[in-house]
Amino acid sequence: MALTARLGKPGLLRGLWGLLIGIAFSAALDIAIRAAYGYDPLVDAEAITIVSLLVAPFGFLIGIGAFSHWFYWASGKPTQPEDHSSHGAKSWKDYFGVNTDHKVIGIQYVVTSFFFMFIGGLLAMLVRAELAAPGQQFVDGNAYNGIFSVHASLMIFLFIIPVFAGLANYVIPLMLGAPDMAFPRLNALSFWLLPVAGIMMTASFLVPGGSFAAGWTAYAPLSTSMPLGQLFFTVGVQFAGASSIATGLNFLVTIITMRAPGMSFWRMPLLVWANFSTSLLVVIATPFIAASQFFVLFDRALGFNFFNPAGGGDVLMYQHVFWFYSHPAVYIMMLPGFGIVSEVLSVKSRKPVFGYRMMAFSLLAIVLLGFTVWAHHMFVSGMQGWIRVPMMVTTAIIAVPTGIKIFSWLATLWRGVLTLDTPMLFTLGFLTMFTLGGISGVVLAMIPVVIHVSDTYFIVAHIHYVLYGGSLFTIFAGVYFWFPKMTGRMFDDTLGKVHFWMTFIAFNATFAPMHVIGVQGMPRRVADYPEQFATWNLVISISSFVLGISTLVFLYNIVSSWRGGPRASGNPWKSLTLEWQVTSPPPVFNFDRIPTVVGGPYEYGVPGAVHGTFTPAVTAQKTDPPPVAASSGGSGERE
């Protein structure tokens, strides 16, 4: 292909051009404005960088073609509503462009998130190397603060939140009996916002003054007085957040309108319920973190006074707005995992999920209560004292719906026929480890205790029991569980078990001692600590390196199994839910015939029970001109 044609074709190369044009535009705009105001110097690299952070990503997104269809439509050019030219992947190269197939996007999401998980993990290794002994080992205070800030930001915004969105992207339309998500082009844009955010946050290390170093919480006024690197977080979060919101909306519309005939809300698998609840949280809460970071951007870049008391600003306001998102965000990072656990436990125990309706109601209860507990992060912030007590009560009470879920899962295990393979081991690991994280969560509701342990390693221990022992264990369970569906290959179960046991043991050896040193008085986010904590920190660092190595076992297993694992059948786990009733991997439009749902999703042990049938035979997609009966079936899916 001629060079000019290649440059003009939507793709990464044109994306690069778009990026450069975006930067050039930002520079020109900045210089023009400075010239108009008569500012000196005319060229201010920092100002150009800030404008570029906001503008250049759009150049990239337009370049790769994420907006093409809408632009054609808006400019009145002929467009095909059913344009499937960018749907489905024929070779690995199709994964590096804009693709509207939810299965391609799902894999793009999962692989990209794991890429940033490995970067975040390396940063964690650096943190532990520095903390292996008191005093300074490898990095100074500024670099250290930058490393843990980027570690947390990548793990939260580029790994846990999007990897769940990726798994759900792949599985949910299949579970619903739908051919794709409701808005496939929006879905593609949602994905491509992610690498933008991830590269921005990672690239902050290259900026003069170092990466953003005010923690992932970016409390003002520390964040508003930081060097340029801080804005790579401030703006990066906007792109990650926009991606989340768009995906959340997409899931809500898909789940509400695209269920197969017969798929009532009370016949939906709990993973669908979980992502329905998560999407509600995402859509309602995420705008708040966007707001908090725009405030920081205005203060830092334009000299506003939102958080400057000398200019009438209010420092505590930042924390209220920030935590109004960031507490629900903990549930955004946990509820999809609850869904995965329900799926895996039921299939691997060969029993229906115990108390299905209560499981769904407890998800909704968590959504509701999740918005009433944010100030428990602020018990020592100096806010008005009375609000602490109601927030303590709601925080403790949110353990009740969570407890219902734990007990119902235990009852699902009871008297089942348990298959103890890798996905099941991670699920059982989750049950025990998340319980510990939940218990320390209740401890952290009790104001008098929090006054002592807030901002200590006890908090670090708690958050890792929740997000590693909780979320990450379910992510591993989910990746192993749906790996055959996604790739058409089986993973190596022995290596999977090695991965589990290494992870489980090293995880506990790493994070359990942090409870103790936290209560003993070691604050979090310090590059140096007194001699009295040296022994435990050395133990923690060594364990964390083993934990780091355990993820390499996972990586090797996934890569080698994807390349040459044994072929997987359509339904290797003998599951009843719809995604397992098609081939592995599924056809481009998921179902050659639209399924009709006739019962609950987990009727294991009920003789002859099925969740969905493919009779009467209804052709689902446009392979043939649809007969009259099919169009009524087809519209049924969009009831």
Place this chain on the structure above:
Amino acid sequence: MAAPDKNLPDYERLGISDRKTPIGPLLAIATVASVLGIALGLLIDWFPIAASEQAGPIDTLWDVLIICSVPVFVLVSTVVLYSVYRFRQRPGEEDKDGPPIHGNTRLEIIWTTIPAVMMLALCVYAYVVLRDIEDAPAKGTKTLNVRVVGEQFTWTFFYKGGDGKDVASPQLYLPKGTPVKFTIQSKDVIHDFWVPAFRLKIDAVPGIDTSYRVTPNREGRYPVVCAELCGLGHAVMRQTAVVMPPADFDAWLTKKASGDEGAAGGGTAAGAAPGETDGKTLFTGVQPSCGSCHTLADAGTTAEVGPNLGESLKGKDEAYIRESIVDPGAKLAEGFQNLMPPTYGETLDPAEVDALVEYLLEQAKG
């Protein structure tokens, strides 16, 4: 098709594994494990030394939380492990399902109600403890007011002298047995004033005053820690709280308030031994210590927050060194930001500054 075996129960014929199991043994195991777990949890030496009246109720609340938490964790783990042992798939069961149990309303009500009641009870208890530790002392009790000012990266403690004037100290001195009310302020970003031995902390927030009360009840020296990330010197923002007999405290405050700042050895302001004028000792003895940020081979310090004084002071004169101590922002070493506390001119007495300057001048030459 072979005739169904009449001896098998219905569920076996249907390929379902019944596995009815008494829960008695499970509960016995869980109870024993809980008792052992609670014992272990209470044996762990969780807290640092307690040096305030407020620490007692908090530590007791912690023990109660351990006693409530351990059985929950043990119960969940025991059910998981017992299920793995008892219900795992055995050879010949590859095509078997479990019994189709969809739920049990009574059980679900029980495991909703019991945790809810337990949570509310814990909240009530925690509220009582909170009132206990935050209540103002009875009217007429003498309270010491201390204003605590945080800045990057040091604390300064202000007392009211006899004449109503502020008396500044880089080290926190407190009389044993007297209720103290701290009023906490910040000059720049958010800090957090925490004395682990007192169990209490609160943020120092720019623009507003925050406060808490504490009654120290044990003599000794305890670390004062900044618990909120405040920038690159956050880890070294550590000072000392000294709890002393009330008479000693009064003597110290009177001396400090009326102290002739010109007189050598006028106080223990620097936190080093009273009247210390050995520059090398002061280098690591002042609060916050020079050595916690600066490398200086002779003093044996290796920190890299600020410039390496062995190099940056080479060839500098006395005036430069003196200015760098009392007004560190005036001239900055290349590549370093203005992060050093500007408080040394105020908190060190002139003799101590002289001693430091003299010592550093020696190093600059050598």
